[in-house]
Amino acid sequence: MAESGLVAIAKKEFFDHLRSRKFLVILGILLIVVIVGILNGVSDYHAKVQEYNSLQQLVPPSSEYYSILPEQMKLPPTVLIIFYRMSTLFTVIGGILGIAMGFDLITKEKESRSLKILLAHPVYRDEVINGKALGGAAAIALALGIVLILSMATLLIIGIVPTGSEFLLILFFSAVTFLFIFTYFAIGLLMSTVCEESGKSLIYTLIVFMILGSLLPTVVSSPFVTDSIIGPMPEMPQVLTDQMMTWTDKANQTQDAAVVKNQNHDAWDNYDRQIREHGDRQVQLRDIQYLFSPDKNYEKITTVLTSPSMTRYLLYATTVEGPVQRIDNEGRDMSVFILYLPKITFDFSGILALIWGNVVALLVLPSVFFGVAYVRFMRMDIR
Amino acid sequence: MIQFEHLTKDYNGILAVNDLTTEIPTGEIFGLLGPNGSGKSTTILMLIGLIEPTAGSCRIDGIEVAKNPIKVKQHIGYMPEDVGFYQSLSAEENLMYFARLFRMEQREYRKRIPDLISLVGLDGVSKQVGGYSKGMRQRLGLANALLNDPSVIILDEPTANLDPQGVNDYRRIISGVAKEGKTVLVSSHILSEVSRVCTSIGLLSKGQMIAQGKWEDLSRQLMVQDTARVTFYIETRDPMPEFSHPDIISASYSEDRRSATLAAHSDISDAVIDACSTAGVRLHGIRREGTSLEDLFFSYYQATGVPGNG
Numbered sequence: 001m002a003e004s005g006l007v008a009i010a011k012k013e014f015f016d017h018l019r020s021r022k023f024l025v026i027l028g029i030l031l032i033v034v035i036v037g038i039l040n041g042v043s044d045y046h047a048k049v050q051e052y053n054s055l056q057q058l059v060p061p062s063s064e065y066y067s068i069l070p071e072q073m074k075l076p077p078t079v080l081i082i083f084y085r086m087s088t089l090f091t092v093i094g095g096i097l098g099i100a101m102g103f104d105l106i107t108k109e110k111e112s113r114s115l116k117i118l119l120a121h122p123v124y125r126d127e128v129i130n131g132k133a134l135g136g137a138a139a140i141a142l143a144l145g146i147v148l149i150l151s152m153a154t155l156l157i158i159g160i161v162p163t164g165s166e167f168l169l170i171l172f173f174s175a176v177t178f179l180f181i182f183t184y185f186a187i188g189l190l191m192s193t194v195c196e197e198s199g200k201s202l203i204y205t206l207i208v209f210m211i212l213g214s215l216l217p218t219v220v221s222s223p224f225v226t227d228s229i230i231g232p233m234p235e236m237p238q239v240l241t242d243q244m245m246t247w248t249d250k251a252n253q254t255q256d257a258a259v260v261k262n263q264n265h266d267a268w269d270n271y272d273r274q275i276r277e278h279g280d281r282q283v284q285l286r287d288i289q290y291l292f293s294p295d296k297n298y299e300k301i302t303t304v305l306t307s308p309s310m311t312r313y314l315l316y317a318t319t320v321e322g323p324v325q326r327i328d329n330e331g332r333d334m335s336v337f338i339l340y341l342p343k344i345t346f347d348f349s350g351i352l353a354l355i356w357g358n359v360v361a362l363l364v365l366p367s368v369f370f371g372v373a374y375v376r377f378m379r380m381d382i383r
Numbered sequence: 384m385i386q387f388e389h390l391t392k393d394y395n396g397i398l399a400v401n402d403l404t405t406e407i408p409t410g411e412i413f414g415l416l417g418p419n420g421s422g423k424s425t426t427i428l429m430l431i432g433l434i435e436p437t438a439g440s441c442r443i444d445g446i447e448v449a450k451n452p453i454k455v456k457q458h459i460g461y462m463p464e465d466v467g468f469y470q471s472l473s474a475e476e477n478l479m480y481f482a483r484l485f486r487m488e489q490r491e492y493r494k495r496i497p498d499l500i501s502l503v504g505l506d507g508v509s510k511q512v513g514g515y516s517k518g519m520r521q522r523l524g525l526a527n528a529l530l531n532d533p534s535v536i537i538l539d540e541p542t543a544n545l546d547p548q549g550v551n552d553y554r555r556i557i558s559g560v561a562k563e564g565k566t567v568l569v570s571s572h573i574l575s576e577v578s579r580v581c582t583s584i585g586l587l588s589k590g591q592m593i594a595q596g597k598w599e600d601l602s603r604q605l606m607v608q609d610t611a612r613v614t615f616y617i618e619t620r621d622p623m624p625e626f627s628h629p630d631i632i633s634a635s636y637s638e639d640r641r642s643a644t645l646a647a648h649s650d651i652s653d654a655v656i657d658a659c660s661t662a663g664v665r666l667h668g669i670r671r672e673g674t675s676l677e678d679l680f681f682s683y684y685q686a687t688g689v690p691g692n693g
Contacts, residue, residue: 005486122484
């Protein structure tokens, strides 16, 4: 049976990518990165296992101090940590792969003058642009499939067998990586509909890559920008500084220290509120980048998925344990251990709760870029 | 059959095609003649559904293009000026791809493509299209225009990059398909080329059809018989013979007789090739300059009083 125009175009695009030297070269680099990443990740994993075992011996679950350990320290290391390093490399090489596949999809047709002859055939314009996107998506999926198989094979050869839930998370990691690469593919495709020449399209795509990947996060997290928009971090009032110093001096005399700690409640609460508000504003400002930057969304998702110990740094001040001075139910001073640490439950639903917004962003961003490319292509004047 | 009804295209206030109404009957080879900017390409692009008319309509075999572009494209074969293909694919792979877009069955196109490649003289060429000369691409373009066995074939400047042999092949193929009852629309600005192959001609100026009819009638109307002058610049590797042909107006040869300039009333390139072949002279190239359309229009405007290009 004769195939539809969409399928014919998607197939051609898919095989064009597989035959393309740039795709093969970048895929080769990606595979090397994967192997190196895994080997490095495996040493990280073994170190974490050792660290965890030592901690378990030092502070066993039966110990009274065990409950005050941060949640992520109580978790046994996961195989996913191996993918953490890989994800940081994917941010660059995956982005470049997406760009390399997308930036000349339409300009190449304009330059070789094949677009006019293509559209003179009985195909709808949307079949052309959708077919190109589908073919590209299939090639990206194939590349990631190879990466996944290679990763799993390497792990098994080394003797590390992921559990079922870890394997699911690895699949989720791969799906997110697909969305990230496809986002830059869609940006490249958009530029190739806007520009007349492939050279210009590549330059504009790289500019967007740099703005979204580096410039925007740098600007948003710069202290100069943060301070000028939300103001500097509130300073601790003198009375509390004095109290802290007095408490430190008396730290060895438990009775006296307890007396000192129970003073200035209102001042502590007020300072705590200011810190929280500042932290919230900081988070709101930082979250702006999640609206635009595929890199930051990908970074957050993959960090949460692969590295619980790194997650709390990403989530600083989003979930606050308590004020600087906090005495738990048994009268222990928690401030020594917990200062604005997030509460995180590291099961699948807990992880999803942390990253669902970013996953949505990674679905929306390529859709928006592809949508604009689609509209632009449909309205393009063919002469 | 091709029909234009009050076809108009306005590009931001500039009328590229202005109220064009005409009909090209089935089996006709129609030459659309006009200088650059006269609206030929815009007319063709509207005919193949790549741009929408501002007003009016065009129909192919009774189907309105703007309303049924996909259905119409099933009926047409099109070769654009400076035709382009996928550079990393071979001629056969390019045609197979386009055959799939025509929804042709694999069995059908596997049989048809080698025949077409052979017809346009590209058999035995297995390299990627990226390595083709412009003339070879044009031959492939012609094969592609015939791929779906269309009832209407639209060719935009089809001989622009062809060598004399390619031009001969093109004429043979076009005459052949017309005999099969297909309608052919050829757009060109080379008068002599159109006059050799087309059965009727339309003159387009500033988006309007200013004259249309059978070539013989139109040439009388435009006084072409008196003014047509085709100039040939010939180069050979060996000293060339003296060319004799009743249409030759003047001839000048270089001292070593390896180059010559001939002026003639008609296209005598075939006669030149034959003469060189008979004399055993290796031909290096023939460049041909047709009668200026502007001159032709000028004489037409003088004769009819129609406002012209300037």
